[in-house]
Amino acid sequence: MISNIALVQTTRLGTSRPEIGLATGYLKSYLNEYRPGKYQIDLFESNSFLTEGVKRAGEYDVIGISTVSNQFNTAKQIAREIRAVAGRKPVVILGGVHISSLPHTLTDDFDWGAKGEGERTFMEFVDALDRGANEDELLAIPGIFRKKNGTVAYGPRRELIDDINTIPFPSRELFKKYRSVPSLITARGCPYRCDFCTNNLLWERKVRKPQPGRVAEEIQFLRRSLDDIKVVVFRDDIIFLNENYVRDVLERTKELYPDILSIPKVGYGHVNHLTPGMVKLLKEYGVTKVLCGFESASERILNILKYGSVKVANNQRAIDTCNEYGLEIGGNFIIGVPEETEEDVRATYEFLLKNLRAGKLVSASSSMLTPFPGERYWDIFTRQGVDLETFDWSRLDEPGFTTFYEDNAGDVTVKQWWAHRESMGHTYLGGIPKERFVDILQEYEPEKIELQVAYLKKDRKY
16 A cells, blocks of 8 residues: 655755755645645655655655656666665656666666656556556556566556646645745747757657647746745747747636736747747746757757758847847757857857847857757767666756856866766767867967856846
8 A cells, every 4th residue: 555655856966055846746736636635745855855855765655756867876876875774665756758768777676667748657556556456457547667687568558648738737835945036837848850859759849839828827826835926937849939928828817817917037038939010928927037958059059959940040039039029038059069160169158149249149159069868969989889787867957158157256267167978977979079179268268257246147047
């Protein structure tokens, strides 16, 4: 019989204010909605579980852990700590994007794995355990798998939940505990295909949107769950996606909770969708800033990374449109791509600096390409002789120069950052020799940082 469940989201160890996601909160709320009062469910993140929860590991019947690839080491550490304290008593199951993309990396520290979208899979798994199901019956559950004698045995494929209005809002008790920035995911899925993105592993390219009124209802739910909301962050791949939908959301919000419109909102945009009409609607809804994946100012590299779906002109047009209508815009550029040349890198930096100098971009991060399981660059990386049995997954936990600069209160150089990267074993797949690549970055990064320092300080107020 199953009574007590712990759900653990992996986070960076040693931080007092970890970044909290929504995955385990969704699992808890889904169980509470469809199995009301049946299970006692506790939520943890890595630090709180290792200091508090692991001592009580033997009290739990099931412990579910959700992780991304760069924190897989932490997931394994948590599972080993559970075994040290409680042996095999709690059933330990691992879910999340990492194990969904690389099921064969499941180790003996875990009893089971869950692949793909997790709400129904986890509920059916817990229910089956509760009624005493055997191994064959558990493996009949869509999305469930296990590794035995080095071989992975799979259940059927888990289909996506068609109607996401049936998914209750996630529990946000960890957000309150750690004073995390209030965030939500309204839609699941992205219609685009990008070489460096793994989001489609869980949610595929089909976009599932909620009824427009549910967006307002969830923000109202946020206000009831958390204190003193200064901003709301939309974690959707693309906020609202099209003008017709945001118009419907806006109208329903005016009918249900019109005061929500005054709460500042931030979301991830796509340059192809930031038309004048879309930008005006976002502004009316209270969106104050959008962040876009510009990725490159080299047409050739953009074609490689985004399969020709975006042009450099689209990036500039989106920036200009947002500025014309008073919507702040920032975004990310990717460097360190295997196919890039020195000219490609310089084109990207000249583009972002031009827009920063003109005050058109409020922020522009330049991130190193990091290979993740499930995308093309992971295959390139692993062909270099990577042994996944012994691989240190923290090598994928890549701090960009901006993050390194902030963490060290600004008293660092690009070369010091690069030395730190190499000491941590972080990956570099770029086509430019490392020494030359670092020299190019040293030419551009100091000015880029200087142009953003004031805004970075302002943005941290949330």
